[in-house]
Amino acid sequence: MLSPTPSDAVAVPEEKLEFVSSCKLPMPWATFELHAFYDQISGKEHLALTLGDIGNGEPVLSRVHSECLTGDALFSQRCDCGAQLEAALKKIAKEGRGVLFYLRQEGRGIGLLNKVRAYHLQDHGADTVEANERLGFAADLRRYTICLPMLEHLHITSLRLMTNNPRKVNALKESGIEIAERIPLIVNRNPFNIAYLGTKARKLGHLIPALDKAETVEKVPPAAHDNE
Numbered sequence: 001m002l003s004p005t006p007s008d009a010v011a012v013p014e015e016k017l018e019f020v021s022s023c024k025l026p027m028p029w030a031t032f033e034l035h036a037f038y039d040q041i042s043g044k045e046h047l048a049l050t051l052g053d054i055g056n057g058e059p060v061l062s063r064v065h066s067e068c069l070t071g072d073a074l075f076s077q078r079c080d081c082g083a084q085l086e087a088a089l090k091k092i093a094k095e096g097r098g099v100l101f102y103l104r105q106e107g108r109g110i111g112l113l114n115k116v117r118a119y120h121l122q123d124h125g126a127d128t129v130e131a132n133e134r135l136g137f138a139a140d141l142r143r144y145t146i147c148l149p150m151l152e153h154l155h156i157t158s159l160r161l162m163t164n165n166p167r168k169v170n171a172l173k174e175s176g177i178e179i180a181e182r183i184p185l186i187v188n189r190n191p192f193n194i195a196y197l198g199t200k201a202r203k204l205g206h207l208i209p210a211l212d213k214a215e216t217v218e219k220v221p222p223a224a225h226d227n228e
């Protein structure tokens with residue numbers, strides 16, 4: 001059998017997004033519109049929460065948030081995800097206009113079970129990047145191209161993006177998305193996540209003031225009541 005040549009290669013689409021439906025979602029800060037999408041290639045369900053007149057051509061206050069079940073739903077203090085989610089929604093509500101994309105790429109794309117495996121390694125001294133690598137994954141497997149058809153569906157042309165992650169900004173730009181402005185989103189620095197945030201600043205390039213040079217050991221300290 002002949003080995004395949006480049007002309008035999010068939011371009012496989014990486015995602016094919018279908019809009020499913022939308023509904024109202026009352027939240028403590030405002031009633032958002034929730035839009036549900038389905039990626040026919042990965043089988044993943046992605047969401048967008050919108051508020052106000054987002055399709056008028058003006059850059060839209062936005063957050064591209066990757067799923068973090070432990071932080072977003074279970075109040076984990078190991079990361080800053082849940083606090084960022086809440087802060088972003090509050091800022092959008094205050095402005096009366098914006099969008100939050102909730103992308104189902106848990107654990108920087110390694111999935112929930114592998115994230116728990118990574119946390120186990122982090123409990124025993126690995127940092128967040130080393131833990132991924134020891135499990136055989138790259139530090140960050142996320143992709144953002146799925147945002148483009150979601151933006152098109154919502155008639156959004158330009159984003160004012162709330163993030164500390166310049167790699168996310170660049171990845172979105174490379175996907176053809178206009179980023180008019182990056183807005184820092186620094187919330188919930190605590191004893192449980194300070195070393196994790198330091199690793200992100202030093203190894204992943206996150207713009208988190210004062211943490212980019214701090215040498216920190218990424219180990220979850222005992223909770224206060226453990227010492228009582």
Ligand SMILES: Nc1nc2c(ncn2[C@@H]2O[C@H](COP(=O)(O)OP(=O)(O)OP(=O)(O)O)[C@@H](O)[C@H]2O)c(=O)[nH]1
Pocket residue numbers: 064065066067068069079080081084105106107108109110115118119128132162163164165168185200206
């Ligand atoms: N593999 C792994 N994933 C993590 C860990 N902590 C949080 N995550 C995941 O990381 C993602 C959020 O990444 P962040 O780096 O906080 O956020 P970001 O989106 O890159 O940057 P910001 O926009 O500034 O928040 C979510 O998918 C979380 O589930 C960890 O220790 N290991």
